[in-house]
Amino acid sequence: MSADRMLTLAGDGSAKFWEVRQDGTDLTIRYGKMGATGRTQVKAYETAEAATAAAGKLVAEKLRKGYTEDETVAAPEPVGAAGNEPVAAEDEDRLTMPAAWLRALYPRRGGTKVAVKQPDPAAPGQLATRLEGHRQRLLDSLAQVRDPELAAAGTAYLAGAPAATPLGAAVVVASLAQHDRELGPLIAEAWLAEHGPVFAAVAVTELASLELAYDRDDWRVRRVADDEFPQHWWGWDRIGIYTRVRAALAAEPDAGYALAVEALAASREAGLHHRVAASFLAPTEVAWVTADCAEVDSVNPRLAFHLMAAISTPEQLALIAGHVHAYSVLHSLALPATLIDGVGLEALPLLAGLLDDAYSADNERRLLGVLAELPSDAAMRALLDRLDRKYTQPAFMRAAARFPAGRCGCWPPPAARPRTCCCAPTCTPIPTWCPRCSRLSETPPPNASTSSRTPRRSPPPRSRPCPRCWSARPGRVPVRPASRPR
Numbered sequence: 001m002s003a004d005r006m007l008t009l010a011g012d013g014s015a016k017f018w019e020v021r022q023d024g025t026d027l028t029i030r031y032g033k034m035g036a037t038g039r040t041q042v043k044a045y046e047t048a049e050a051a052t053a054a055a056g057k058l059v060a061e062k063l064r065k066g067y068t069e070d071e072t073v074a075a076p077e078p079v080g081a082a083g084n085e086p087v088a089a090e091d092e093d094r095l096t097m098p099a100a101w102l103r104a105l106y107p108r109r110g111g112t113k114v115a116v117k118q119p120d121p122a123a124p125g126q127l128a129t130r131l132e133g134h135r136q137r138l139l140d141s142l143a144q145v146r147d148p149e150l151a152a153a154g155t156a157y158l159a160g161a162p163a164a165t166p167l168g169a170a171v172v173v174a175s176l177a178q179h180d181r182e183l184g185p186l187i188a189e190a191w192l193a194e195h196g197p198v199f200a201a202v203a204v205t206e207l208a209s210l211e212l213a214y215d216r217d218d219w220r221v222r223r224v225a226d227d228e229f230p231q232h233w234w235g236w237d238r239i240g241i242y243t244r245v246r247a248a249l250a251a252e253p254d255a256g257y258a259l260a261v262e263a264l265a266a267s268r269e270a271g272l273h274h275r276v277a278a279s280f281l282a283p284t285e286v287a288w289v290t291a292d293c294a295e296v297d298s299v300n301p302r303l304a305f306h307l308m309a310a311i312s313t314p315e316q317l318a319l320i321a322g323h324v325h326a327y328s329v330l331h332s333l334a335l336p337a338t339l340i341d342g343v344g345l346e347a348l349p350l351l352a353g354l355l356d357d358a359y360s361a362d363n364e365r366r367l368l369g370v371l372a373e374l375p376s377d378a379a380m381r382a383l384l385d386r387l388d389r390k391y392t393q394p395a396f397m398r399a400a401a402r403f404p405a406g407r408c409g410c411w412p413p414p415a416a417r418p419r420t421c422c423c424a425p426t427c428t429p430i431p432t433w434c435p436r437c438s439r440l441s442e443t444p445p446p447n448a449s450t451s452s453r454t455p456r457r458s459p460p461p462r463s464r465p466c467p468r469c470w471s472a473r474p475g476r477v478p479v480r481p482a483s484r485p486r
Helices: 048-064 099-104 123-133 135-143 148-158 166-176 184-195 197-208 238-250 254-270 272-281 286-299 301-309 314-323 334-357 361-373 377-384 392-402 467-472
Strands: 005-011 014-023 026-033 039-044 210-215 218-223
Touching: 005 048, 014 048, 014 392, 026 048, 099 334, 123 135, 123 184, 135 148, 135 166, 135 218, 148 166, 148 218, 166 184, 166 197, 166 210, 166 218, 184 197, 184 238, 197 210, 197 238, 197 254, 197 272, 238 272, 254 272, 272 286, 272 301, 286 301, 286 314, 301 314, 301 334, 314 334, 334 361, 334 377, 361 377, 361 392, 377 392
Parallel strands: none
Antiparallel strands: 005 014, 014 026, 026 039, 210 218
């Protein structure tokens, strides 16, 4: 059973968590201080729907009290199965996808296992009904298309001709951007249920190369050149179509997947946009993805973030990392989670770099939560380097609670460490201790001062705040320093 909702409260001298988990008609609520086991309550309801509604009310109440919802982490589990044993250090080195990541990521064949639903058999009829309501507008729009191949294909698909092609389906969908922006999920379901995954995959590559653009005196569907950026590739709900088809391909039997890859290989010959979409749908084709990363790097860097969900090697990531911007990656957990699913901890340098240009507070909190989940000293250092930022310390404390075992190597090498902190000798010197390492230490730091307290002196220049001095500031969460010998 995984955590459904996780909330944290950090500030005014407190650092608390609250989580609710639903298992059918039961709600399990756990709360307490960060880093502690906390208390647990179990509430039973008559139906699962009643339990879901109750959980929503409880979460809303906590949000009104100042808690913030953490999209990426489950509540910290600092004890073992026996209840009094520390978490094994080897368990900390294993990257476990949180439930929120699993819900958000774009599945890939051979990657993290996620549930993929079967196509809805009622979707083709529902789509036909919706299209009938737009028929005349769509016919008028198709009549304005300057490319006769696009116009003929779209008209044939709209008429329900037996020879309807994926190109015709894509042209109709591109035309709908002007009339109905809520059909994305229904379109993907209808393609999969009525025509199968091969048709749907090729239709996605065709759709990726089309856009509805204002041309002189009217809106027309047109092809996008290799060096152009389609205005609607990631717009309205096209991404919902692409990800649904990708998920269906990931769940296909080997024979069906091989047919889809064969069809995508033929579609790739049409242009760069077709190739990028094919790599998105079939990231198992490593040679495709590598070639597309190199081509995007030299021809159209604005397409780089479309390949973020396809890469699986550090070499591919290096080709496009310089063209990826935070605002296009951090708007949800989908791309960070999918990137980590593809390349693992090799994604950390890129994600840490995006943290310095997160574009919005929501993006920054989301990415800090992602870094707090990564079992890496480099991730902990990235948080420590930004400890003076508004949202960093709660994320750091969650990471410290999640990965408590052993020394983490967070601080610089001895030669580069400052000799004292601003409140020496009244607190633990920075050179030998960090908040994460001090949690399970059995001995005090060797350089801890034993002298009586002296008046505080002016702080020396330093690049990293002392945990104790930082926590003494108003409104900051205290970070417990190592204990000193009595």
